[in-house]
Amino acid sequence: GESVGLHLPTLSVQEGDNSIINCAYSNSASDYFIWYKQESGKGPQFIIDIRSNMDKRQGQRVTVLLNKTVKHLSLQIAATQPGDSAVYFCAELEYGNKLVFGAGTILRVKS
Amino acid sequence: DTAVSQTPKYLVTQMGNDKSIKCEQNLGHDTMYWYKQDSKKFLKIMFSYNNKELIINETVPNRFSPKSPDKAHLNLHINSLELGDSAVYFCASSQSATQETQYFGPGTRLLVL
Numbered sequence: 001g002e003s004v005g006l007h008l009p010t011l012s013v014q015e016g017d018n019s020i021i022n023c024a025y026s027n028s029a030s031d032y033f034i035w036y037k038q039e040s041g042k043g044p045q046f047i048i049d050i051r052s053n054m055d056k057r058q059g060q061r062v063t064v065l066l067n068k069t070v071k072h073l074s075l076q077i078a079a080t081q082p083g084d085s086a087v088y089f090c091a092e093l094e095y096g097n098k099l100v101f102g103a104g105t106i107l108r109v110k111s
Numbered sequence: 112d113t114a115v116s117q118t119p120k121y122l123v124t125q126m127g128n129d130k131s132i133k134c135e136q137n138l139g140h141d142t143m144y145w146y147k148q149d150s151k152k153f154l155k156i157m158f159s160y161n162n163k164e165l166i167i168n169e170t171v172p173n174r175f176s177p178k179s180p181d182k183a184h185l186n187l188h189i190n191s192l193e194l195g196d197s198a199v200y201f202c203a204s205s206q207s208a209t210q211e212t213q214y215f216g217p218g219t220r221l222l223v224l
Binding site for chain 1: 216
């Protein structure tokens with residue numbers, strides 16, 4: 001598949017289990033963070049966002065946690081499904097509405 | 112009813128050629144962006160336009176020239192293509208330059224031979 005040859009971190013989970021994808025960011029002044037999902041052959045798709053005045057935000061089956069002390073973000077996906085298989089990117093917003101993306105994590109869901 | 116569309120989806124060309132990629136958004140957004148994704152999936156912003164004016168210009172070779180004829184369109188022209196230009200180019204848009212959520216197009220896969 002498209003991930004062959006990529007050296008991104010890979011998370012393999014069983015269908016129905018929960019997934020946790022982690023991300024470290026660099027700019028302590030960033031106050032807005034986003035998670036994107038990129039399926040094979042498609043553009044990044046917005047999943048969920050969080051502002052720095054929050055430490056947790058929940059969406060449908062997804063939760064984002066923000067730890068500003070250690071500059072760490074995580075994305076939790078409940079009851080992971082085969083359709084969740086994708087590359088997941090965290091991004092922080094810098095001055096000028098410039099998105100700075102992390103390296104990405106491959107999520108593989110085993111049926 | 113694609114919100115952000117790009118043409119072409121695939122582009123294969125020889126070194127030294129000049130090519131253009133087009134982007135259109137029908138979301139009524141004011142701000143549009145070009146990103147480059149390399150073979151390692153790393154995504155990096157190249158340019159941003161707000162109401163047809165350039166607001167972000169990262170360290171990109173001047174062979175790359177964006178053009179925004181109106182706020183719904185942002186095209187990318189590349190002169191004298193090089194092997195290292197091979198990548199996937201994504202267009203994105205947001206409501207404004209301070210509205211953070213960006214919506215991405217499907218990408219243009221450029222291969223320079």
